Amino acid sequence: MRPKEDTIVAIATPHGEGGLAVLRVSGPLAFTVANLCFRPIKKQATATEHFRGYSVHYGHFVDPDTHTSLDDGLLTVFRTPHSYTGEDTLEISCHGGRANTLRLLEAVLRAGARMAEPGEFTQRAFLNGKLDLAQAEAVADIIRAQTEASCRMAQSQLAGALSQEVNRLKEELIGILAAIEVTIDFSDEVGELEYAPLLIRIQKVQARLHELHTTSGKGRILREGLRLAIVGRPNVGKSSLLNALLRSDRAIVTPIPGTTRDMLEETTHIGGVPVVLMDTAGIRATEDMIEQRGVERTKRAAETADMVLIVFDMTTFEPDNFASLLNEIPPVKTLQTLVIGNKIDIANRAQSEALRSSLPENVPSPVFVSAQTGEGLEALEAVILERAFGTPTLAFDSVVVSHARHKEALELAMESLKEAERTTLLALPGDFIAIDVRGALDALGLITGETVTEAIVERIFHDFCVGK
Numbered sequence: 001m002r003p004k005e006d007t008i009v010a011i012a013t014p015h016g017e018g019g020l021a022v023l024r025v026s027g028p029l030a031f032t033v034a035n036l037c038f039r040p041i042k043k044q045a046t047a048t049e050h051f052r053g054y055s056v057h058y059g060h061f062v063d064p065d066t067h068t069s070l071d072d073g074l075l076t077v078f079r080t081p082h083s084y085t086g087e088d089t090l091e092i093s094c095h096g097g098r099a100n101t102l103r104l105l106e107a108v109l110r111a112g113a114r115m116a117e118p119g120e121f122t123q124r125a126f127l128n129g130k131l132d133l134a135q136a137e138a139v140a141d142i143i144r145a146q147t148e149a150s151c152r153m154a155q156s157q158l159a160g161a162l163s164q165e166v167n168r169l170k171e172e173l174i175g176i177l178a179a180i181e182v183t184i185d186f187s188d189e190v191g192e193l194e195y196a197p198l199l200i201r202i203q204k205v206q207a208r209l210h211e212l213h214t215t216s217g218k219g220r221i222l223r224e225g226l227r228l229a230i231v232g233r234p235n236v237g238k239s240s241l242l243n244a245l246l247r248s249d250r251a252i253v254t255p256i257p258g259t260t261r262d263m264l265e266e267t268t269h270i271g272g273v274p275v276v277l278m279d280t281a282g283i284r285a286t287e288d289m290i291e292q293r294g295v296e297r298t299k300r301a302a303e304t305a306d307m308v309l310i311v312f313d314m315t316t317f318e319p320d321n322f323a324s325l326l327n328e329i330p331p332v333k334t335l336q337t338l339v340i341g342n343k344i345d346i347a348n349r350a351q352s353e354a355l356r357s358s359l360p361e362n363v364p365s366p367v368f369v370s371a372q373t374g375e376g377l378e379a380l381e382a383v384i385l386e387r388a389f390g391t392p393t394l395a396f397d398s399v400v401v402s403h404a405r406h407k408e409a410l411e412l413a414m415e416s417l418k419e420a421e422r423t424t425l426l427a428l429p430g431d432f433i434a435i436d437v438r439g440a441l442d443a444l445g446l447i448t449g450e451t452v453t454e455a456i457v458e459r460i461f462h463d464f465c466v467g468k
């Protein structure tokens, strides 16, 4: 993949009204653009094309053909290779607003730049070696992050936490390859391949890959949100619970069973973690066709959720309620259930005990709340985080794998190393083992980008926004 040779421009700030807007220009013609479109206020010794890197200049942005002033503002100059993209780069800070920024954009286009594709600035940064692929992907994650925890995870990936870990593993694999190859090429001098130490080295990498792979569940949740489905019989307070967790009156609540008939999805956050809450139609046998469809959707929501909150009304709870409801929820692989006893503000203690004792041993203790008064909700939130991550508060001291693409690459590397482990155990010739070690190395290169194809790179950056 070769670096690009033309000059691109895009509006880097959100479109619409704003105090300021920034246009970004990058490529070999950046200083030609500056020359044609910028007139510094201060009479300076240096011409525009000789502006130093990391310098800021106040002046007028002008039409390249008529030389009339379009706006005034600041021009920030970056010289190759010391810029985000690695190329000569300008940042034009002008007044915000749609018409103004479009007028300047159009002027820069006439001065010789072309419109940037989505993610093209970051793509150039990658092609010029300023960022590896995992870091480049983190840039998009930071922009999209809705919560503090998601943002911190993306920041750590941009800083290179994942890349460094992957690079360490790659170095170890290269070391293993070298140890094998030397016995192939120079067996007279160094002797035969020793399988026992080789096996230990391979297994160490396997163990670390496995550890990294287990963080991918947490990473996906931080990037995309923890999907929580609220299910239960009609009228137990599911919509009330959704509203309480959202702290807003989003869903309709009435004393009539069967109020919610369609699924409702809302995003919020708990303890800095993005959460997607799904309120569902109460599960019951019904003649009503609309409600039947709703119940089907409830079951589907339970299937796609990371966690299913099963709500019971503590004022009407009967000992066989849990077992009979569970029969109607599809058994799901990833399904984690959390049993909730609601309406404790008007229920009595005996009913809570009845729920507790009717749960099978493998189901964790229920959480008791009142969606109406808010009692127990904080504890519920803590339990949700604890069940999802194993801890009630999130720690960021470790590397987290957050992209499905990275997870798949780890799986490929793990498969290859499994094969290398097998051939080592069988004491096959070094060449056989080397093939699989190299396979693992290539798989890890997919994460940082050395072994990806141009098509994959194009696709990754295409999901970015324009101007990034």
Ligand SMILES: Nc1nc2c(ncn2[C@@H]2O[C@H](COP(=O)(O)OP(=O)(O)OP(=O)(O)O)[C@@H](O)[C@H]2O)c(=O)[nH]1
Residues within 6 Å of the ligand: 232, 233, 234, 235, 236, 237, 238, 239, 240, 241, 252, 253, 254, 255, 256, 257, 258, 259, 260, 261, 280, 281, 282, 283, 342, 343, 344, 345, 346, 369, 370, 371, 372, 373
């Ligand atoms: N006292 C008390 N009443 C509650 C509580 N939670 C819900 N309710 C009441 O229970 C009734 C049903 O609440 P909803 O939230 O609509 O119940 P739902 O499970 O969504 O019901 P469907 O949509 O019909 O399946 C309403 O009258 C609520 O005001 C609670 O914690 N305490």
Ligand SMILES: [Mg+2]
Residues within 6 Å of the ligand: 238, 239, 240, 251, 252, 259, 260, 279, 280
């Ligand atoms: Mg409801």
